[in-house]
Amino acid sequence: MIRIAIPNKGRLHDPTVSLLKEAGLPLLEGGTRKLFAKTTDPEITYLFARAADIPEYVQDGAADVGVTGLDLIHETKSDVEVLLDLNFGRANLVLAVPEESSISSASGLNGMRVATEFPNITGGYFRDKGIDIEIIKVSGACEMTPHVGIADAIVDISSSGTTLVTNHLKMIDKVFSSSVQLIANKQSMQKNGKIEQIRTALESVLRAKGKRYLMMNVPAAHLDEVKRVLPGMAGPTVMKVESSDSMLAVHAVVESDRIFATVGDLKKAGARDILVVPIERMMP
Numbered sequence: 406m407i408r409i410a411i412p413n414k415g416r417l418h419d420p421t422v423s424l425l426k427e428a429g430l431p432l433l434e435g436g437t438r439k440l441f442a443k444t445t446d447p448e449i450t451y452l453f454a455r456a457a458d459i460p461e462y463v464q465d466g467a468a469d470v471g472v473t474g475l476d477l478i479h480e481t482k483s484d485v486e487v488l489l490d491l492n493f494g495r496a497n498l499v500l501a502v503p504e505e506s507s508i509s510s511a512s513g514l515n516g517m518r519v520a521t522e523f524p525n526i527t528g529g530y531f532r533d534k535g536i537d538i539e540i541i542k543v544s545g546a547c548e549m550t551p552h553v554g555i556a557d558a559i560v561d562i563s564s565s566g567t568t569l570v571t572n573h574l575k576m577i578d579k580v581f582s583s584s585v586q587l588i589a590n591k592q593s594m595q596k597n598g599k600i601e602q603i604r605t606a607l608e609s610v611l612r613a614k615g616k617r618y619l620m621m622n623v624p625a626a627h628l629d630e631v632k633r634v635l636p637g638m639a640g641p642t643v644m645k646v647e648s649s650d651s652m653l654a655v656h657a658v659v660e661s662d663r664i665f666a667t668v669g670d671l672k673k674a675g676a677r678d679i680l681v682v683p684i685e686r687m688m689p
C-alpha cells in the first residue's frame with residue numbers, strides 16, 4: 406500500500422490533482438474536507454495535508470510519497486528523497502527592503518531585523534554570507550512588517566512580483582528558487598516498485614506537455630522537402646496511404662513552441678491535411 410500526501414487546499418491543490426489525473430491516478434472521492442481519497446489503483450491512497458506539513462509527513466513515514474514545494478522541504482530540513490521536479494508552483498524567496506531604503510545588498514543589513522515565514526532558509530542565507538541579522542518569524546502578511554517598524558527587511562515568496570510592488574518593497578536579492586517536487590520516504594523507496602511507477606507516470610506527462618503530434622499527407626515527390634522541415638528528434642514515421650500510389654502519411658513529434666513555424670514550412674514544402682494533436686504521455 407502506498408500513501409501519497411497532497412496539498413489539501415491552497416494554490417498547489419488544483420494543479421497537483423490535475424497532474425495526477427493526467428498521469429492516470431485520478432482522485433476518485435474528493436472534497437477538501439476529506440482526509441483520504443482513493444484512486445483507480447487499489448494499492449494507492451491519497452492523504453490530504455497542508456503543503457507545509459507534507460515534507461515531515463513523508464520523512465516520518467506517515468506518507469510514502471508527497472507533493473510539495475522545494476522551499477518547504479528545505480525549510481523543514483526534511484530528510485526525504487526528491488524524485489522529480491514537477492515544474493509548477495514556481496516562486497522565489499526574495500530579500501526585499503522598502504522602496505525608499507538606501508540598502509541595496511544583503512551586507513547592508515548587518516545588525517538589522519529580517520522578517521520571514523522561512524527562518525531556516527533565511528538564517529542559512531545570511532550565515533553563508535557572514536552577515537549577522539536578527540530573524541523575526543511571522544506566519545503571514547510578511548510584507549507589512551517593514552512599514553510598521555517590526556523589521557528592516559523581509560524574505561518572502563514572490564512569483565509575479567505584484568505583492569512587493571503593492572506594498573512598496575523592492576527586491577535586492579534572490580534567496581531561494583522553488584518549484585513543486587515529488588518526494589518519497591527513504592525506507593518506502595525500498596518497499597516495492599510502485600513509487601518508481603508513480604514517478605515514471607508523472608515524468609511521462611511532463612515530457613509530453615511540451616510536445617505535439619503532427620500528422621499529414623505528403624505527395625511522394627515532396628517527401629524529401631518535408632523531411633528537411635521536420636526537426637530531427639524522432640522519426641518522422643512515413644507510411645503508404647492505401648488508396649493512393651503517390652500519397653504518403655507522415656507522422657512526427659514536434660516541440661509545441663515550434664508548431665506555428667513548422668506548420669507554415671510544411672505547407673510550403675507540399676504537405677497537406679495537417680493535423681496537430683496533443684500527446685498525453687510519452688514513455689521512452
Ligand SMILES: Nc1ncnc2c1ncn2[C@@H]1O[C@H](COP(=O)(O)OP(=O)(O)OP(=O)(O)O)[C@@H](O)[C@H]1O
Nearest residue numbers: 414415416417456474476477494495496562564583
Ligand atoms: N505566488 C505564490 N505565493 C505563495 N506560494 C507560492 C506562490 N507560488 C508558488 N508557491 C508555492 O506554494 C507553496 C505554498 O503552498 P500553500 O498551500 O501554503 O500556499 P497558499 O496557497 O499560499 O496557502 P495559504 O492560503 O494557506 O497561504 C510553497 O511551496 C510556495 O513556494
Ligand SMILES: O=P(O)(O)OC[C@H]1O[C@H](OP(=O)(O)OP(=O)(O)O)[C@H](O)[C@@H]1O
Nearest residue numbers: 545546547562563564565566567568569
Ligand atoms: O509575487 P506575487 O505573485 O504577488 O505572489 C506572492 C505573494 O503571494 C503569497 O501570498 P498569499 O496569497 O499566499 O497570502 P499569505 O501571505 O496569506 O499566504 C506570498 O506570501 C506573497 O505575499
Ligand SMILES: [Mg+2]
Nearest residue numbers: 415416545562
Ligand atoms: Mg500563502
